[in-house]
Amino acid sequence: MSMSRTHMQLIRMAIASRLEHRENIFFQGVLQILNFAFLILFIEIVFSRISTISGWNKEQMQFLGSIAQIISILYSTFLAGGVSYLQEEVRKGTFDFILLKPLDSQLFVSISRFNLVPLMSITGPLLWILYLIVQKEVPIIPERIPFALLLILCGVLIRYSFGLGIAILSFVFTKVSALQSLQTSLFNQSHYPSSIFSGWIKIFLVYVVPVALLANAPTASLTGWFYSFQDAVILLLYTTIAVISCRYLYCMLVAKYTSASS
């Protein structure tokens, strides 16, 4: 069996195992749509009292919130499961079995835990974006759609790099779950407009942990609001560095990995 066929088989198995609990998938999907609905409700209520915040109006905030939600859903669907899987396998001491497989272990852990539940809820933010474009006449720049999609992919990869980067620390430290929750909590705040940050907080949220760019850059690119080519370039560069660093760290720490059974 060729490598690509093996990978495809792995993905199929991951999806099949998730589909075993269909009722749970449905319920969790509903909950995630509810989560997005609460974000929209929050923006609706806040903007019923005020007209703009740092130059952003209600529709712009909702568009940004939808893009942030799409990034989060894509990460949860395709890569987050693998990140927690790696952490769990190292903790249990069964990571050896993954290393013995004739596949790249990072690729294996990353793609073998697909979770279709979040993907179902992507309809919420997608429909809302459509509603904003059609009903609220929010303008988008069609020729920038491919670039915006690339920036969304960058957002997903940055989340993956941080997630995996922390998960592989479990090779060295006993308890990294709280650190993982911390980075998730931080990236879940990417639905705020970058213009509300200033000073050292903005520097931190652009260059150190790019929460302020993650959803803002694709939104700005797609709609032209507060568009900054510099921000888009920073996001692209950051993604490249993050993915390479993550791979390097992974190879370095796997080489030092020992378990009770090895």
Added chain:
Amino acid sequence: MKAEITTFKNVLKETAIYRTNTIASFLVVVLPMLFLLLFWNAAFQGRTYIAGFTRPQLFAYYLMILVLQDILMIKINYEVSSDIRSGQLSAYLLRPFHYIRHCFSVFSAVSFNYLLYTLLVIIPIVVIIFPSVFSYNPQLFHGLLSVALGAVIAFLLGMSLSCISFWMEDISSISIGLGLIVPVVSGAFLPLSFFPNWLRSTMELLPFWYTLAFPAEVLCNRLSTTQISHGLLIQVIWVVIGCIVLHLIWSRGKRVYTSYGA
């Protein structure tokens, strides 16, 4: 009572061992709130009042929510659920103390510990960054009383929901659902005065508002004496209802509970 006090002390010692984890867990709660404060800070630019709140009043409200939310939010107790599902409950039922009283000791110790860590972080933030946020509050005693009653309601209803494990194998979806809905209806995202009237009157009928937002508003000195007396009375009613519900669920649950090999 001696057994409950010993449990309280033991849990305090146990949480002190994993200090880093406790701090990281606390930061997971703090981060979203800090972003929310930055958001509101931007919203108040050029405005004095939003929904009857000045900037210091709204910041005081959110800081109070931050201090109280982990204790006063109704949530599933995973330890209880796990004890029921794994059969570990049998060992507790044989011991010379009541399981629910034991759980209350654990809840009190964890809450006390959380409060201690939170205040250690919040007090310097308030003194350095927001010195004008808090002032002398003549309703302090009533505020502390409402916190205590809110904690008891949160414990009783959380325990009742956890006891659903007597009938259901997996209650994680209920827990996720609560995690989404409770912050909205308990006033952790927005104070009650922001909501439209019809939603506000519905929320006032539910116990959630009385567990978190009500104590926070009393401590922030935002309610009149009549409103406080009325709120405290409703809290007492919810405590009684919580006791009855928990008693019914616990006694019926024990009847269907089975375990083997313990």
